Amino acid sequence: MESRLSINQIADIAGVSVATISRVINNRGGYSRETEEKVNRIIEEYNYRPNANASGLRTNRSHSIGVMVPDVTNEFFAKIIRELDLYFLKHRYVLLICDSNEDSELENMHLQNLLTKNVDGIIYISGKNDVLKPEQIGVPVVYVDRSPKNAEVIVHSDNETGGYLATSELISTGCKRIAFFGDERLRSPVRRRRDGYRRALKEAGMKNLKELELSSLPDYESARQRMRETLSEKGCFFDGVFTTNDMMALGIIHALSEFGYRVPEAVKVVGFDNVSTSEFCSPGITTVTQDTRQIAVRAGEALLKMLHGESIEEKDISIPVALTKRESTSRMQ
Amino acid sequence: MESRLSINQIADIAGVSVATISRVINNRGGYSRETEEKVNRIIEEYNYRPNANASGLRTNRSHSIGVMVPDVTNEFFAKIIRELDLYFLKHRYVLLICDSNEDSELENMHLQNLLTKNVDGIIYISGKNDVLKPEQIGVPVVYVDRSPKNAEVIVHSDNETGGYLATSELISTGCKRIAFFGDERLRSPVRRRRDGYRRALKEAGMKNLKELELSSLPDYESARQRMRETLSEKGCFFDGVFTTNDMMALGIIHALSEFGYRVPEAVKVVGFDNVSTSEFCSPGITTVTQDTRQIAVRAGEALLKMLHGESIEEKDISIPVALTKRESTSRMQ
DNA sequence: CTGTTAGCGCATTCAG
DNA sequence: CTGAATGCGCTAACAG
Numbered sequence: 001m002e003s004r005l006s007i008n009q010i011a012d013i014a015g016v017s018v019a020t021i022s023r024v025i026n027n028r029g030g031y032s033r034e035t036e037e038k039v040n041r042i043i044e045e046y047n048y049r050p051n052a053n054a055s056g057l058r059t060n061r062s063h064s065i066g067v068m069v070p071d072v073t074n075e076f077f078a079k080i081i082r083e084l085d086l087y088f089l090k091h092r093y094v095l096l097i098c099d100s101n102e103d104s105e106l107e108n109m110h111l112q113n114l115l116t117k118n119v120d121g122i123i124y125i126s127g128k129n130d131v132l133k134p135e136q137i138g139v140p141v142v143y144v145d146r147s148p149k150n151a152e153v154i155v156h157s158d159n160e161t162g163g164y165l166a167t168s169e170l171i172s173t174g175c176k177r178i179a180f181f182g183d184e185r186l187r188s189p190v191r192r193r194r195d196g197y198r199r200a201l202k203e204a205g206m207k208n209l210k211e212l213e214l215s216s217l218p219d220y221e222s223a224r225q226r227m228r229e230t231l232s233e234k235g236c237f238f239d240g241v242f243t244t245n246d247m248m249a250l251g252i253i254h255a256l257s258e259f260g261y262r263v264p265e266a267v268k269v270v271g272f273d274n275v276s277t278s279e280f281c282s283p284g285i286t287t288v289t290q291d292t293r294q295i296a297v298r299a300g301e302a303l304l305k306m307l308h309g310e311s312i313e314e315k316d317i318s319i320p321v322a323l324t325k326r327e328s329t330s331r332m333q
Numbered sequence: 334m335e336s337r338l339s340i341n342q343i344a345d346i347a348g349v350s351v352a353t354i355s356r357v358i359n360n361r362g363g364y365s366r367e368t369e370e371k372v373n374r375i376i377e378e379y380n381y382r383p384n385a386n387a388s389g390l391r392t393n394r395s396h397s398i399g400v401m402v403p404d405v406t407n408e409f410f411a412k413i414i415r416e417l418d419l420y421f422l423k424h425r426y427v428l429l430i431c432d433s434n435e436d437s438e439l440e441n442m443h444l445q446n447l448l449t450k451n452v453d454g455i456i457y458i459s460g461k462n463d464v465l466k467p468e469q470i471g472v473p474v475v476y477v478d479r480s481p482k483n484a485e486v487i488v489h490s491d492n493e494t495g496g497y498l499a500t501s502e503l504i505s506t507g508c509k510r511i512a513f514f515g516d517e518r519l520r521s522p523v524r525r526r527r528d529g530y531r532r533a534l535k536e537a538g539m540k541n542l543k544e545l546e547l548s549s550l551p552d553y554e555s556a557r558q559r560m561r562e563t564l565s566e567k568g569c570f571f572d573g574v575f576t577t578n579d580m581m582a583l584g585i586i587h588a589l590s591e592f593g594y595r596v597p598e599a600v601k602v603v604g605f606d607n608v609s610t611s612e613f614c615s616p617g618i619t620t621v622t623q624d625t626r627q628i629a630v631r632a633g634e635a636l637l638k639m640l641h642g643e644s645i646e647e648k649d650i651s652i653p654v655a656l657t658k659r660e661s662t663s664r665m666q
Numbered sequence: 667c668t669g670t671t672a673g674c675g676c677a678t679t680c681a682g
Numbered sequence: 683c684t685g686a687a688t689g690c691g692c693t694a695a696c697a698g
Contacts, residue, residue, distance in 0.1 A: 004471070006691055017669045022693060030667065049449045053389035054691030057674050062386065064429070064450065072418070073411040082405050085432040089442060094450050096397070097430040099418045109422060116382045117397065117427050138337070220613075250613055280553075280583055282615035339675055350685045355677055363683060387675030390690050 005048050014042045025050055056118060064094045065303065066114035066122040070102045075275040076290065077125065080144065083296030084123060091304065093120075102127040115139070121303045140306035142299045147188045147316075153306070155299040155317040159189045162288040162321040163196025166242045166270040169286060171204050173329050175240030175268055177212065181223065181252060182244045184215035190244045193272065197242055212238060216248070224251030231259045239267055246271035246278040249285050253328065269328045284326030294319045338381050347375045358383055389451060397427045398636065399447035399455040403435045408608040409623065410458065413477065416629030417456060424637065426453075435460040448472070454636045473639035475632045480521045480649075486639070488632040488650040492522045495621040495654040496529025499575045499603040502619060504537050506662050508573030508601055510545065514556065514585060515577045517548035523577045526605065530575055545571060549581070557584030564592045572600055579604035579611040582618050586661065602661045617659030627652045 011018045016035060023031055024039040031039075042048070056062045065088055069077045085095055096114055100107035107127055114122060121140040130149040134141065143151040170178050180197045183190045198208050216226035223243070236259070243249040249271030253263045261267050263283055271278055271287040278285040298317050305312055344351045349368060356364055357372040364372075375381070389395045398421055402410045414430060421428055429447055433440035440460055447455060454473040463482040467474065476484040503511050513530045516523045531541050549559035556576070569592070576582040582604030586596045594600050596616055604611055604620040611618040631650050638645055 007693095008691075018692075019669060019671095019694085020667090023668090026693085028693095032667065035667080049445070051390070051691050052450045053386045053393075053395065054674090055693070056386035057384070057390050057676085058691080058693045060386075060674080072405065072415050073408060075406060075408070078406040078411050081430070082432050082434075085405070085430070086434075089431075089439070089446065092446065094429050094446055095431075096427050097414070097418070098422075098428075099415050101415075101419075106422070112382070113422065113425065113427055117385050277610045277613050280610050280614045340677095341675075351676075352678080352685060353683090356684090359677080361677090365683065368683080384675050387690090388677070390675080390692085391677045393690080 004051070005046055007050065010042060010046065010048050013046065014039050060118075061120050062118040063092065064096055064117065064119050066096045066098065066117075066119040068098045068100055068107065068110060068114075068122065068124045068126065070100050070125055070127045072097070072099045076273045076292065079292035080125075080296050083293045084300060087297055087300040100127050104128055111137075121307050123299055123303060140303060142303045142306070144295060144299050145189060153302050153312055153315050153317075155295055155302065155319065156189060157290045157295065157321050158318045159192035159321075160196040160199070162272060162290075163193035163242065164200045165196070165321070165323045166193075166272070166288050167197045167200035169270055169323055169325065169329055170240035170242060170268055171200060171206070173264075173268055173331050176206075177238045178206070178240040178242065179212045179214055179238040181214045181216070181227075181241050181248060183218035183248075185218070186215075193244050218245055218248055220247040220251040222251070223248035224255045227252045227255035228258065231255065231261075236261050236267065241267060241269045243269065243271050246273050246275045246285055246287055249287070249328070250277065250281055253283070253285070264328050264330045265332055274324050279326070283328045283330075286326045286329040287324050289322045289324045291319050291321065337384070338379055340383065343375060343379065343381050346379065347372050393451075394453050395451040396425065397429055397450065397452050399429045399431065399452040401431045401433055401440065401443060401447075401455065401457045401459065403433050403458055403460045405430070405432045409606045409625065412625035413458075413629050416626045417633060420630055420633040433460050437461055444470075454640050456632055456636060473636060475636045475639070477628060477632050478522060486635050486645055486648050486650075488628055488635065488652065489522060490623045490628065490654050491651045492525035492654075493529040493532070495605060496526035496575065497533045498529070498654070498656045499526075499605070499621050500530045500533035502603055502656055502658065502662055503573035503575060503601055504533060504539070506597075506601055506664050509539075510571045511539070511573040511575065512545045512547055512571040514547045514549070514560075514574050514581060516551035516581075518551070519548075526577050551578055551581055553580040553584040555584070556581035557588045560585045560588035561591065564588065564594075569594050569600065574600060574602045576602065576604050579606050579608045579618055579620055582620070582661070583610065583614055586616070586618070597661050597663045598665055607657050612659070616661045616663075619659045619662040620657050622655045622657045624652050624654065
């Protein structure tokens with residue numbers, strides 16, 4: 001591998017100074033058309049690529065963005081990553097992706113690692129409820145999905161409306177006793193979804209009952225197990241369930257099925273996220289679809305603005321959601 | 334945000350020279366126990382983090398690894414990313430993840446971007462069949478899953494055995510005419526799976542027939558559509574199908590179902606990858622499970638060796654696979 | 667419009 | 683065992 005050429009060598013070859021090369025590279029202006037063309041030709045010909053470490057050292061910017069996610073194998077987060085990747089590629093930024101595994105210690109290690117690498121900014125989906133203060137992090141941060149304390153700028157789905165739509169769907173398909181089954185860690189998105197659930201019940205003249213609000217960890221197995229316990233202790237005292245994610249919804253459906261309650265005949269179920277499994281399982285699960293592209297793009301835009309020192313007018317950005325209907329809430333004829 | 338301290342300031346505070354600080358940071362040795370402790374205490378106290386750009390400029394290493402994947406939202410690749418992330422975090426490397434979207438042009442842009450950022454090495458799951466030569470890339474590369482021409486070091490599942498196991502399962506559950514339904518782009522893993530399929534048939538004394546080998550793009554919808562066409566043109570001339578991924582398997586099952594052929598009663602189906610949908614759809618899909626952790630760890634180890642200038646003895650690393658049985662190949666009683 | 671030059675923070679000789 | 687000095691490649695004054 002031939003070692004890379006430096007700006008000095010390119011300057012020599014082109015017969016101009018390094019300053020001129022630098023200007024052309026960075027589109028700073030202040031050179032003739034002629035010079036520009038010559039320089040660009042040489043750059044092309046010798047496949048010159050500026051040394052990012054050197055320019056980073058000089059400018060104190062790395063043109064890289066840290067992205068912290070709780071779980072890359074979760075399709076919802078993966079979709080956000082893909083959109084972020086696309087968005088930032090256009091702007092010639094590179095993404096440092098960190099999977100915190102919902103583990104606070106790993107998350108801290110990753111964060112330190114990112115800061116050491118001089119990322120210019122961070123897109124942060126935190127597993128923690130309280131996160132470092134902005135001045136402790138030292139670079140602009142845009143939070144996504146979950147809003148911890150200390151968060152300055154946050155982009156999230158309109159979770160309240162999501163909960164409302166989901167619950168309304170259950171009401172309009174005839175459910176009379178609707179349970180809420182949420183992630184027991186009660187992060188901000190889940191709390192908002194519950195708010196929407198409560199509002200829908202209230203507006204329909206139905207009571208908000210404590211015993212109708214259940215919870216478990218947010219995975220398939222935990223939800224299934226929790227629902228099994230509930231059913232064997234108290235039986236099926238509800239005819240509709242709004243769950244805060246699709247995999248939990250699936251666990252619940254399977255537990256119901258074990259106990260002989262069919263979905264949607266005996267109980268109707270709505271999930272959240274619209275992961276592909278919810279489309280392909282049986283029955284297909286009615287769910288609230290989050291707009292991952294918008295979430296990513298708005299977060300990217302906000303971060304870029306902050307990097308450029310522009311002020312953010314809208315610090316709490318809410319992205320619309322939509323209900324996706326499937327068999328799990330089909331009306332019976 | 335307080336601006337970060339430089340090595341100079343730390344040296345002043347500690348009352349030693351920058352050289353000593355540098356030695357301690359990098360565990361170079363050549364200092365007294367006493368000095369070491371003092372320096373480390375100061376570093377801790379002032380939360381000093383060395384500037385990665387500066388040390389990168391000096392050493393020409395960035396302590397970052399590029400990772401190119403065709404699709405982060407594909408659970409198989411996402412799992413590999415998560416394991417890579419965990420592996421490299423331990424070694425204090427940071428991952429630059431790039432999603433090529435199976436798009437050759439995007440892939441090139443990303444690659445250039447990575448090289449500009451001075452990554453020390455690359456883990457490369459390419460969407461292309463022929464990739465740049467090692468000397469054109471200029472940093473060590475470990476290929477994963479797909480082996481393009483020019484690949485030096487490659488880590489992949491034992492796809493041939495995978496195809497063999499899948500086909501043998503179909504044979505042992507009573508199938509007499511077994512179709513192969515593969516990704517039409519025929520990348521190396523798919524070719525090997527087909528080899529395994531052919532070997533299993535041969536060993537069982539069954540004929541390898543051209544008309545039993547079908548193909549489509551490797552997504553749910555394409556496979557479903559292709560299977561619809563096949564069924565309406567020629568009917569169901571097989572009683573078993575080995576497909577090269579789970580989402581295709583699902584598309585095929587749904588197409589069969591549309592035409593009144595039940596799985597597993599009329600036709601048995603085996604997929605590949607063991608994505609979670611294959612577990613939760615109905616019927617559950619028998620599939621070949623790839624060991625994403627081993628794939629990632631072995632790739633990481635190989636890359637680290639190359640970065641340290643050690644030679645790689647094993648340049649073609651094959652990771653064992655396992656058959657995961659589900660309803661789609663249940664025997665009928 | 668273009669060139670000269672200082673210095674970003676660090677690792678690494680070379681002296682001692 | 684420790685320090686002084688050099689230069690990695692680049693950007694941004696500044697000078698012309």
